[in-house]
Amino acid sequence: MKAARYYDRKDIRIEDIPEPELRPGTVAIDVAWCGICGTDLHEYLEGPIFIPPKGSPHPISGESAPITMGHEFSGTITALGDGVDDLAVGQNVVVEPYIIGDDVEVGPGHAYQLSKDMNFIGLGGRGGGLSEKIVVERRWVHPIGEIPLDQAALIEPLSVAHHAFVRSQARAGDTAIVGGAGPIGLLTAAVLKAEGLTVYISELSEARKQMARKTGVADDVFDPREGDVAEKVRALTGGAGADVGFECSSVPVVLDMLLDAVRPGGVIVNVSIWGRKPEVDMPKLVLKELDLRGTIGYANDHPSTIKLVQDGKLDLAPFITARIPLDDLISGGFDQLIDNNEEHVKIIVNPNL
Structure with missing residues (x-):
C-alpha cells in the first residue's frame, strides 16, 4: 500500500509498504481522508520533534524514522480483531490518535494526555492516516454516524479546540476573545460559538478575517x-473585558493583548505550540488575578466533539480549503501551507487517489 514516510527534515517519501496486520483487540480501517496538521509542517521544516529520529526508538511504540505520517484522519472499518464486538465492518469512524502505555487509564476523569512518553499515531509510529490502511487499538476508535468522511477528518483538530474550551471552564453566555484565526483559532472559535459563547477574534490577515466572517464563528473580527x-472588547462588555481568552497564534503581542482584554479574575488558555519562550507580563497577570492555563491534545473530548457536529451545531465543510491525492502531498499540501498559508484552513489528503 502507498504511504507517506518521514525520514528526516524536508525528506518525506511516498512509498509502497506492507499492509498492517490485524491483531486481537484492534480494528482495521481503510483511510478515506487525512488532514495536514501544523505539527506535520513543523516536523517537515524543523523536525524531528515528536517523530523519533532514526536509531532512537520511541519507548512505547518501539519505532523510529522512517515513520508513516498523518494523525487527523477518517475511514471505514474493514475488519475487527478478536475481542472487538461493539463495532461493525462498514462503520465510518475517526481515530483518537494516541500512543500511550497499556497501563494508562483512559476513562472519564483520567488525564491520559499527560501520561509519561505520550505520543501520537502518525508521529510516534503505529502507522498513520497518510496511508491507504491502518490498524489501531479499539479504545481509540470512534464511530461518526452520518458525518461525511471528508468533514470527519477535521474531528481531531476540533477535539483539540474542544479540550481548550473544557480547560477554560467557560459557559454559555460568556464572552471570549480568540487571538489568531489560523486553523486552530477558527476551530476554537467554532466550538465556542457552538457552546453558546459570544466570540470575538483578533487577526491581521485579510484572508483569515474573511474566513472567520464567512464561517460565522465570530460575532466580530478585529484587526x-x-x-x-x-x-474594543471592553467597550462591547460594559467595560469589564472578556471572560476568557484563547491564544492561538504563538505571537507574543497577541498574548499581551489577551492579558489586557480579559476581565480581572478571567482565564486565558494557551492553545498554540510555541517554538520559543515568550515574555509574559507578570505584573498584569498578578494584579488582575488572571489564570493562564496550558492545554495539550484532548482527553475524552472526541464523543462530545462528534456530537456537536452530528447535532448540526458545527458545519465543518467551509473549513476544508483543498482536497489532494497522496502523490501531491508535498507540492499540493505542504508547499501550499508554507507558501500560501493565509488562503488555507485545512488541506485534506485522499491516500486512495
Missing part, C-alpha cells in the same frame, strides 16, 4: 492595526 483590540 489590531485598526485600533486597540482590548479597548
Whole structure:
C-alpha cells in the first residue's frame, strides 16, 4: 500500500509498504481522508520533534524514522480483531490518535494526555492516516454516524479546540476573545460559538478575517492595526473585558493583548505550540488575578466533539480549503501551507487517489 514516510527534515517519501496486520483487540480501517496538521509542517521544516529520529526508538511504540505520517484522519472499518464486538465492518469512524502505555487509564476523569512518553499515531509510529490502511487499538476508535468522511477528518483538530474550551471552564453566555484565526483559532472559535459563547477574534490577515466572517464563528473580527483590540472588547462588555481568552497564534503581542482584554479574575488558555519562550507580563497577570492555563491534545473530548457536529451545531465543510491525492502531498499540501498559508484552513489528503 502507498504511504507517506518521514525520514528526516524536508525528506518525506511516498512509498509502497506492507499492509498492517490485524491483531486481537484492534480494528482495521481503510483511510478515506487525512488532514495536514501544523505539527506535520513543523516536523517537515524543523523536525524531528515528536517523530523519533532514526536509531532512537520511541519507548512505547518501539519505532523510529522512517515513520508513516498523518494523525487527523477518517475511514471505514474493514475488519475487527478478536475481542472487538461493539463495532461493525462498514462503520465510518475517526481515530483518537494516541500512543500511550497499556497501563494508562483512559476513562472519564483520567488525564491520559499527560501520561509519561505520550505520543501520537502518525508521529510516534503505529502507522498513520497518510496511508491507504491502518490498524489501531479499539479504545481509540470512534464511530461518526452520518458525518461525511471528508468533514470527519477535521474531528481531531476540533477535539483539540474542544479540550481548550473544557480547560477554560467557560459557559454559555460568556464572552471570549480568540487571538489568531489560523486553523486552530477558527476551530476554537467554532466550538465556542457552538457552546453558546459570544466570540470575538483578533487577526491581521485579510484572508483569515474573511474566513472567520464567512464561517460565522465570530460575532466580530478585529484587526489590531485598526485600533486597540482590548479597548474594543471592553467597550462591547460594559467595560469589564472578556471572560476568557484563547491564544492561538504563538505571537507574543497577541498574548499581551489577551492579558489586557480579559476581565480581572478571567482565564486565558494557551492553545498554540510555541517554538520559543515568550515574555509574559507578570505584573498584569498578578494584579488582575488572571489564570493562564496550558492545554495539550484532548482527553475524552472526541464523543462530545462528534456530537456537536452530528447535532448540526458545527458545519465543518467551509473549513476544508483543498482536497489532494497522496502523490501531491508535498507540492499540493505542504508547499501550499508554507507558501500560501493565509488562503488555507485545512488541506485534506485522499491516500486512495
